[in-house]
Amino acid sequence: MSAKDKKFVYGLFNDDEVVLDAVSTLRHKGLRVKDVISPFPIHGMDEALGLDRTRIAICCFIYGMLGCSLALLMTYYMNIFDWPMDIGGKPSFAFYKNLPAFIPVTFESTVLCAAHGMVITFYLRSKLLPGVEPNVIHPRMADDHFVMAVQVAEDSDRANVEAQLKSAGAIEIIK
């Protein structure tokens, strides 16, 4: 969506509680409130907007399991299968006997894959990458103002939506 997009009406708010109440009120009245852009996370906003729970933590778990398995496979292959070494009378001949010594590397690998996998997924899914041009609807939307985006089907609805936004507490309609 862009600021020039005629399909959206953007209402500007200056308080987080007002905008949170406005989302519920306007949604009850049947308006299609699509998003609220805020300078900080507003608790309860995802429920108010009807957003699904994010599944990014599940991704993290899967990446972690992957990292854990890779590390176990790597330590087994390198130190037990491919070239077992007998250093200081402590041979590496059986995986289950050496496993305690492989735990630190396995743990670090789990964390490495879980953390980086999740962060990369977050960046890609939210389209956060160097060089992405942001859609700045209002210059103070990252500072202390809140922007509510309401979708309109027809241009004739705009006046009605704007009036409703104003009555719900919007200080301004962004043109």
Added chain:
Amino acid sequence: MHKESELRPPLILGDKTWHDITEDVCRPTESKANKWWWLAFSVSVAALMWWIAAVSYTLGTGLGVWGLNKTVGWAWDITNFVWWVGIGHAGTLISAILLLFRQKWRLSINRSAEAMTIFAVICAASFIVTHMGRPWVAYWPLPLPNQFGSLWVNFNSPLVWDVFAISTYFSVSLVFWYTGLIPDFAVIRDRSKTKWRKRIYTLLSFGWVGSAKNWQRFEEVSLVLAGISTPLVLSVHSVVSMDFATSVVPGWHTTIFPPYFVAGAIFSGFAMVQTLLIIVRKVLNLEDYITIYHIDMMNRVILITGSIVGVAYITEFFIAWYSGVEYEQYAFINRATGPYWWAYWSMMTCNVITPQLFWSKKLRESVFATFVISIFVNIGMWFERFVIIVTSLHRDYIPSSWVMYHPTWVEAGIFIGSLGLFFTCFLLFARVFPVIAMSELKTIIKSSSQGAKAKAAKKSSTSTEVHI
């Protein structure tokens, strides 16, 4: 919304608005540096130059330019490595463990503490690389196929664990820090007046827009990262301690090392956070955000971890006697009364006695006393590593090999120079990055700022309604 009693001390002084936070935090990035910044920067860069010279001389000539010998093969390099890694731990403790415990006072200090973590780990890594002597083969500890067979790295070795632990810790801390910075870069981006400034901060902010979905994911990512960084940070210094504990050197071969090293790491890290933030809050005019209450809370952490460290010292001594192993007993008697007694007693004074002064509320809330004690703790923790490493090595099993260790100007240069590297990075950070996590701090302004608390107190005193 987060609710908080008016009786709790405010975390933000004055009657601030969200916009005030933006203004106060962005100001250092938007104005010219004052003469104090330039003075500190010049001194740091001068030290950094010494570091470059000493490192180049070491790598060009060989490790013979250091004071190491056949008996003492590890000395200042590993001391400095452990010291720097330990300092880094406070940043992760503040941003991860205090997040899990929902401690709101972390919000105004986590950004700079995490920056400190990153720079401290960079300094620590520089000692490992220089001690390798041949940094062009620094990839050898990695499990890569090679032309020796492939002769793989030995995963039973704590030194290989350390490679994994430190590199994971560094890279995970870096993405944790950067992810938190993205929304704040967007604030600076939207305020930018000049073209280049806008372009740079657009690049840094990755095109962030604070939509509801982005914030939802952002919060989940922060929480999960905190959850996995918590065991990570505890594992890192445990693994560092195992570099010593798994060897059969008297004074090193003890099971108490992992928890004792972790407590020591947090202890020294918080001391470094205090040293840095007491200067930062003054120079960047952030006294309303980094308040006496924050300093008091950090001093309490120093007090408790300092006490753990003190108990660990005494336990080590007791176990050396109780074990009945004469080598172990000698190692400890030699520490306290041998030729390095001055290092041992400096450590004991700085780490066991000085933090106990923080039982006094007056000293905990005094900026000057905190600054002085934090320096003492940093010195004491450096001596702790020196005592553990050098006094255990310099008199080994064969008395004919007993020697003393004397550092050269090159080692001194790399150590002083690493402080220069650290402060150069930190000073640059303080001018171009938002030093306080604005987007997070803005969430508590309605519950924990002085202005909001005053309003709430007034309201509750005038209201006659009874709430059940």
